[in-house]
Amino acid sequence: MRVAFASEPAYPGRPNEDFIGATADAVVLLDGASIPPGVTSACSHSVRWYSHTLGSTLLAEMTQSAGPLPELLAQGIKHVTSLHDFTCDLAHGGSPSATVIMLRQAADHLDWLVLGDSTLILDTGTPEPIVICDDRLEQIASPHRTRLDSLRGGTPEHAEARREYVETLGTYRNRDGGFWVASTDPLAADHALIGTIPADQVRAAALLTDGTADTVSRYGLMTWRQLLDVLAQDGPAELVRRVREAEHSDPHGERWPRSKTHDDATAAYLQHRAGDFRSV
Template identity: 90%
Template sequence: MRVAFASEPAYPDRPNEDFIGATADAVVLLDGASIPPGITSACSHSVRWYSHTLGSTLLAEMTQSAGPLPELLAQGIKHVTSLHDFTCDLTHGGSPSATVIMLRQTADHLDWLVLGDSTLILDTRTPNPMVICDDRLEQVAAPHRTRLDSLPGGTPEHAEARRQYVETLGQYRNRDGGFWVASTDPLAADQAFTGTIPTDGICAAALLTDGAADAVNRYRLTTWRRLLGTLAQDGPAELIRQVREAERSDPRGERWPRSKPHDDATAAYCCPSEGVLGDPVEALASGFRDEFERA
């Protein structure tokens, strides 16, 4: 599997809490959940430590085992929890957490897992690619965003509203009726979206943290089909550049209300092994033709 990826922190002087890693047969993407000022945690470890430790653990597991992806995720969460359950109070709701995407290629199929609001795109040779995103966070969050979205970014009022918003969402994390992410409870892996698809039906895949998927979801800069074209022709860094340009044009969130001016952004573009799948460039061209004909 050929993989190209780019990752950029929200700000140059802050750590990137995303994780991206790949082998010849597997890709893992995590988006660590930032903790805003004013929220305390009983865990002494950073969000970056959590996302990078879990991400590297999952990648190692996927190269050593052909087990079901939810099982590997549960094992990975359990392992990382064991690294700090004697030094940190992991019963506290502020323990670090992350979304997870896992993609694994075998000789004749692709296995995938999505937990949290990162986005997996599978180019299935049809006009509309398959887009998988766990939207349970958005369903829970929408009713609580009204005040936050009404305030201009960069103000003390907006910062306080964001703190209250994140604290409120913490009450819904990893519980029935709420949303699920990787944190301290391995049972969260059972809540992931999963699937298997024959490799001869896929010509490419893309993995995006929400900071990169905002190109479509928030800023409406493009469509999923055209986003795949950008990744194939210009590379993941170009997609992130376009997102940053949109964000810089609206620093206070007046056109596009949001929690923070910038977010960590990571994008990966994968072409499964040559000879297994068809030509991704031709598939993209076919998709563009179909999109043009529908317009």
């Protein structure tokens, strides 16, 4: 498996809280949940530290073990938690967290796992590809966005509304009736979306953080099929460029209300050729 990918931080010079990594037969994508100013955390580690530490741990586990993906994710969360549970108050709701996509080719099939609002697309050659995204966060968040979406981005009022919004969502994180992401509790892995599909049914696959999936889900610039065409013809960097173009055209969130003007953006693309996945 060879993977083409692009990843860019929200702002030049700012740490990229996304993680993308691949081996010959596995790909892992994480989107770290940014913590806005004013939201306190009892953990001394950054979101980037968390997403990159967990991402590299998962990639190693997927290389060394053929175990079920939820089991590997639970082990990975437990391992990363052990690295800072004696130095940080991990019971605090502000502990770093991340969405997770895991994709693994094993013999004649592909196993996948999605936890949180990153998006996995499987192109099976049909007019509409298979799109997998855990939408529990959106279901919870939507009723709480009214005030935030009514304010002009870049203003103190918008920043304060975003802080309140993030703190409210924190009360729903990793509990029944809420939404689930990777953080400190290995049991979150039991709530991931999972599946298996014959490898020969998949022509291509794409892994997207919400910063790139927004080209379809928020900005409506293209369909999922058209997004796959962009990745196939021009590569992931072109998709990221289109995201930035849309963001810059609406700097205050007046056309497309959103909590952040710019977001970290990551896309990975795999194409199926002669029984294996290869880059375009």
